[in-house]
Amino acid sequence: MALKITLDLDLCQGHSVCLGECPEVFDVVESDEGYPQVILLQEAPPPELREKVEKAARYCPNHVITVTEA
């Protein structure tokens, strides 16, 4: 089953931990609102990326990322 990722962008300061853990799914881009912001490269990543996506969520210092089942 694919994964569903939810982002709370109000909390993102562009630390880029997610990008380091799982560049297949996350990128961090410049934003007009100050801090860079995370974006999703895939809305519903395949299950083989589960471990990397979960690490990205777990180690995000601002708890921006939530992972659920699609």
Next chain:
Amino acid sequence: MSETASALSDSEKAALKLPPKVSGEKPDSGHMEEFGVNFARFLMRCNAECGELAEYNMAGQQTVLMSGPAAQEAFLKTLDKKLSRAAAYQAMVPVFGEGVIFDAPPERMKTQLKIQVDALRYQNMKAYAAVIAQEVQDWIAGWGDEGEMDFLDEFIQLTLHTACHCLLGADFRYKMTDEFKSLYHDLERGLQAIAFVDPYMQQPIFEARDKARARLQTLISEIIAERRANPEREYGDALETFMSGTYADGSLLSDNEVTGLVIATMFAGHHTSSGTAAWTAVEFARNPQYTGAVLQELEELYARDGELTFENLRDLPQLEAFIEEVLRLHPPLVLLMRRVIEDIDYNGTLIEAGKTVAISTYGSHRNPTYFPDPERFDPQRPKASSADMMWAYIPFGGGPHKCAGNAFALMQLKSIFAALLPKYTFELVDAPETYEDDLSAMVLKPSSPCRLRYRRR
């Protein structure tokens, strides 16, 4: 909560209540005196007497304390656009420098803060983790089998070394630390309470502050010039990030602005880290029953990987829970403030533009609804089990301006204790109740002396 885009009309304002006022106000000085004795306890009294909103008077500056998860969330997140940090922190301007952060126009301030956070991103953090591990090894190399030290003094020194090293690089750290320390000391002394009344008065402490600021800029300009002349070298420190950051038009930060970011980063990260590290050591000495679980997790780490790395430091839940409990009882920043720039209707109560609003981490962390038996040290108590808890447990604030150094701070604390605990045990030297929160400076720390005895395991 009303989410109106425009300011409130007079008739709308007239229909609203005003925040209840805290008793004990004196003519002119208001609550200044009581605040000065122990402001963390004063703020808890405000909340106990008036509830969610409590208005007190700081020599004419009306301040509304907002308490409880809902009000704290409003302060940190939903009301953000109606609140200003810059107006509340003008005393920092001569320390950070003209045109830096709180003195910069909003767009430039945003870019400067972004560049400051860039220095804390993933790639840099790996380099910092190695620097910190090295500094800790150098520090404990001369300890021997046992001894007694003031751990607040020790951690002030250690975190000055790590900060200097991560910010300005190895060359600066090993050649310039002594001069940096004395300049930084003069900058700090320029932030006494009087600076919050008027930071530009004719005062010896302010003259020393301005001289130190100018000298530091000279030193940093020299490194910048040398580095720009040798662009092929890589450093992995924050200065490298600050030097390469650009504004929207592509221009680089000036030497003045780079110096300002270095100073601002020191002020955000140094005493907050040394105070928390000292309290962590004291709590390990005071609560040996919790050491076993932490030690076991560390033994597993060393057996598996042999050494501390950025990656394995992230998977130490027992040590992390211990440090989080230290941050609950001893949050380094007790009081967070903003100036209201547009009238607020908070659930039927008017908080007028021009007033200050504040939240107290210390008070929130001792609210028995969320932290039963709050004075008891218990690393296992839940801290993020619900949305309410997320806004009740706020050692790093929250929302868009959450402390951007939180990951750095936790990494450094874990690195220190992951190195110390397997080698040494800690015991209190003085009676347990004499280790208290000292609130005489802006940042909470353990009272002096903060003596501990260590013995090799």
